[in-house]
Amino acid sequence: xxxxxxxxxxxxxxxxxxxxxxxxxxxxxxxxxxxxxxxxxxxxxxxxxxxxxxxxxxxxxxxxxxxxxxxxxxxxxxxxxxxxxxxxxxxxxxxxxxxxxxxxxxxxxxxxx
Amino acid sequence: xxxxxxxxxxxxxxxxxxxxxxxxxxxxxxxxxxxxxxxxxxxxxxxxxxxxxxxxxxxxxxxxxxxxxxxxxxxxxxxxxxxxxxxxxxxxxxxxxxxxxxxxxxxxxxxxxxxxxxxxxxxxxxxxxxxxxxxxxxxxxxxxxxxxxxxxxxxxxxxxxxxxxxxxxxxxxxxxxxxxxxxxxxxxxxxxxxxxxxxxxxxxxxxxxxxxxxxxxxxxxx
Numbered sequence: 608x609x610x611x612x613x614x615x616x617x618x619x620x621x622x623x624x625x626x627x628x629x630x631x632x633x634x635x636x637x638x639x640x641x642x643x644x645x646x647x648x649x650x651x652x653x654x655x656x657x658x659x660x661x662x663x664x665x666x667x668x669x670x671x672x673x674x675x676x677x678x679x680x681x682x683x684x685x686x687x688x689x690x691x692x693x694x695x696x697x698x699x700x701x702x703x704x705x706x707x708x709x710x711x712x713x714x715x716x717x718x719x720x
Numbered sequence: 721x722x723x724x725x726x727x728x729x730x731x732x733x734x735x736x737x738x739x740x741x742x743x744x745x746x747x748x749x750x751x752x753x754x755x756x757x758x759x760x761x762x763x764x765x766x767x768x769x770x771x772x773x774x775x776x777x778x779x780x781x782x783x784x785x786x787x788x789x790x791x792x793x794x795x796x797x798x799x800x801x802x803x804x805x806x807x808x809x810x811x812x813x814x815x816x817x818x819x820x821x822x823x824x825x826x827x828x829x830x831x832x833x834x835x836x837x838x839x840x841x842x843x844x845x846x847x848x849x850x851x852x853x854x855x856x857x858x859x860x861x862x863x864x865x866x867x868x869x870x871x872x873x874x875x876x877x878x879x880x881x882x883x884x885x886x887x888x889x890x891x892x893x894x895x896x897x898x899x900x901x902x903x904x905x906x907x908x909x910x911x912x913x914x915x916x917x918x919x920x921x922x923x924x925x926x927x928x929x930x931x932x933x934x935x936x937x938x939x940x941x942x
Contacts, residue, residue: 609810609842613729620727628723638729645845645871693870693903702903714725 610646613712614654618664620714625663630719635668637716642676643689643709667717676709733846736814740821740849747826750935751834752928753850755872757865758838760858761882763790764915765924766833770797772925776932781820781834783812790835800824811842814849831932840869851935852877859886863897866904873904878911878927885914 617636625633640648648671659665678689682701687694689709695702728734744751756762766780779800782790786805794801802820804812817834824832834850836843853876857865860883866873873879879901887894901910911927913920 609845611809612733612813616729616732619732620725620729624723624725628721630721645841691870693867703906711728712730713728716722716724716726719721719723 610650611654611658613646614651614658617651617655617714618659618662621664621667621717622662624714624717625719628719630663632720633664633667634718634720635670636664636714637670637672637718639672639674639711639713639715641674641709641711643691643706644712646712672715674709674711677707678704678709679707680704730845733814736818737847737849740814740817741851743821744826744832744849744851747829748936748938749826749829749832750852750932751832751848751850752931753834753836753843753848753853754856755836755840755843755853755876756838756856756858757840757861760838760856760861761880761915762835762838762856763793765856765880765882765913766794766835767797768913768915768918768921769833769925769928770794770799772921773929773932776831776929777829778831778833779824779829781817781832783816783835783837785809785837806837810837810839811846812836812848813846817848830936831928840865840872844869844872844875852931854878854880856880856882857897858883859890859892862890863893863900866897866900870904873901873908876905876908879905879908880924881910881912882915884912884920885917 621633621636652669655669676689679686680696680701681703683699685696685698687697696704754762780794782801782803784790784805785808788803791801791803802823804816804820834848855872855876857879898910911923913924
């Protein structure tokens with residue numbers, strides 16, 4: 608059920624934009640998904656099929672664009688790309704870092720007819 | 721035609737959470753989001769908090785997929801308890817808390833404890849507007865949970881390690897657990913306790929009392 612409310616939000620955003628543009632149909636939805644986000648594109652697609660039915664977004668193609676993770680070490684200030692939550696700074700080995708990018712999830716753009 | 725959107729998918733939750741936080745700040749109320757897997761001892765830890773910090777004016781918001789089992793236990797102790805049934809959803813959202821806050825007289829409260837739905841995954845992703853996040857791990861779950869649910873362990877202010885009385889009966893590597901949690905979240909204290917044996921619970925009560933008092937003192941500066 609994790610992605611259910613997220614998919615509802617995606618459809619609400621798309622409906623809002625499509626209505627404003629006077630579009631009859633949404634061809635595709637481009638979603639940026641941070642590398643460290645725990646939301647699954649596959650699950651969103653699963654719920655999207657059901658939840659979009661009867662809306663302007665019905666039948667739209669979902670494109671997920673991966674956004675790489677970026678972090679700053681709290682010890683030495685080095686900038687690096689953490690691959691997972693247990694990553695340590697490649698320069699000084701400290702496990703303490705601030706995640707600057709990679710947890711986001713947003714609707715980047717839509718293609719409408 | 722391509723339309724640039726650039727809208728955060730969790731923006732509606734983030735906005736509701738921000739409003740909840742501001743509403744609580746105005747009333748000087750400390751709100752704890754208590755998270756754990758099913759059966760780790762969330763309700764037991766709340767019961768111990770009520771016993772150990774009786775001077776705190778407290779209310780409890782219970783989140784469960786179904787039933788009023790937990791809120792009835794808390795109400796029986798003379799503490800206001802609101803039950804949210806999510807009807808299948810695996811986590812509470814900020815708007816559910818907004819509705820619950822409408823039922824509470826915030827001027828009469830110091831502390832609200834939210835018992836989130838038993839789950840180590842989704843609750844970590846949804847900000848409710850809480851002032852602090854506390855999670856409970858328990859001995860019977862095994863020492864590998866921080867490896868499997870790093871986001872949860874990374875973002876809490878306090879870790880309670882419950883059912884410490886079961887340590888002799890389980891293959892739980894306590895030093896390993898402490899080391900991994902500290903690696904993920906060096907700032908979060910780990911309190912070992914047993915709600916069943918009533919051991920270690922005084923420090924949990926002290927943490928709540930101290931954090932609530934510090935929060936009460938904070939808005940005066942604003």
